Amino acid sequence: MKNVTPLTRVTLPQAPRNASPLPWLTSIHSSIGRGPWGSSRYRGNCDGYLIKDLLQYFGARSVLDPMTGSGTCRDVCRDLGIPCVSFDIKSGRDASDASSYRGLEPADFAWLHPPYWRMIRYSENPSCMSNAPSLDAFLGQLTHVLTHCRNALTQDGHIAVLIGSYQDRQSGNRQIPLPALTTQAAIAAGLWPACTDIIRFQHGNTSSRRTYRSSFIPGLHDVCTVYSEFHQHKKYWPHTKESARVIPLPISSKPQMP
Ligand SMILES: C[S@@+](CC[C@H](N)C(=O)[O-])C[C@H]1O[C@@H](n2cnc3c(N)ncnc32)[C@H](O)[C@@H]1O
Numbered sequence: 001m002k003n004v005t006p007l008t009r010v011t012l013p014q015a016p017r018n019a020s021p022l023p024w025l026t027s028i029h030s031s032i033g034r035g036p037w038g039s040s041r042y043r044g045n046c047d048g049y050l051i052k053d054l055l056q057y058f059g060a061r062s063v064l065d066p067m068t069g070s071g072t073c074r075d076v077c078r079d080l081g082i083p084c085v086s087f088d089i090k091s092g093r094d095a096s097d098a099s100s101y102r103g104l105e106p107a108d109f110a111w112l113h114p115p116y117w118r119m120i121r122y123s124e125n126p127s128c129m130s131n132a133p134s135l136d137a138f139l140g141q142l143t144h145v146l147t148h149c150r151n152a153l154t155q156d157g158h159i160a161v162l163i164g165s166y167q168d169r170q171s172g173n174r175q176i177p178l179p180a181l182t183t184q185a186a187i188a189a190g191l192w193p194a195c196t197d198i199i200r201f202q203h204g205n206t207s208s209r210r211t212y213r214s215s216f217i218p219g220l221h222d223v224c225t226v227y228s229e230f231h232q233h234k235k236y237w238p239h240t241k242e243s244a245r246v247i248p249l250p251i252s253s254k255p256q257m258p
């Protein structure tokens with residue numbers, strides 16, 4: 001069988017011309033470098049370019065960043081002159097607890113970059129999402145975070161969530177499809193995707209520099225989905241009952257992880 005040439009360069013498909021103020025922002029996002037925001041030393045950090053593009057595309061005037069990590073989103077906001085409320089469980093505020101949002105002015109954009117469940121452990125704190133004892137518990141907590149962020153936004157606000165699939169070593173390298181499960185959680189929280197999913201290439205991943213003895217297809221991307229409140233989409237499904245928007249798979253009935 002003829003060997004396939006390894007892909008070292010990817011030619012992106014041509015994007016249609018449109019009225020977007022950011023014509024380079026498409027469903028594929030690739031930036032080699034992470035920019036001057038946040039810190040590359042923080043495990044699981046992300047680059048700031050996608051955040052910057054999204055804030056500009058959606059014309060954000062105030063931002064909520066309840067899982068700040070090294071502060072990438074906070075720093076991008078500072079550069080763009082956009083007020084940003086930024087906190088993290090490490091600074092004592094739990095994004096899955098409603099009291100963390102008390103007294104906040106409504107923001108019009110939330111940036112959420114949660115742990116990819118237990119892929120990286122961020123702290124010993126039992127409220128840290130990376131310590132969720134099961135996939136169900138993680139998704140339940142994520143649904144709370146999404147609901148609180150939705151309640152903390154203006155009616156026409158947007159919530160961007162960046163998350164990726166990974167192979168979970170503790171359950172025999174089972175694939176955990178977090179982007180799909182996050183969309184289920186978002187719909188359960190009264191949200192709906194506001195635009196195409198964005199595939200973000202993960203340049204400079206720690207795991208990409210390692211050598212493994214096992215065989216697998218390396219995952220080199222994560223997925224960013226931007227949601228808005230379901231009521232904004234309701235005019236397209238005027239007969240949809242509020243209850244019907246929830247995917248009929250309650251979190252508690254999902255297969256249990258060992
Ligand atoms: C993927 S990291 C975010 C990295 C960040 N985007 C950056 O570029 O540095 C996820 C963050 O979520 C935080 N976190 C986990 N559970 C949380 C919770 N319940 N409330 C608030 N923050 C939480 C972790 O401490 C960690 O800093």
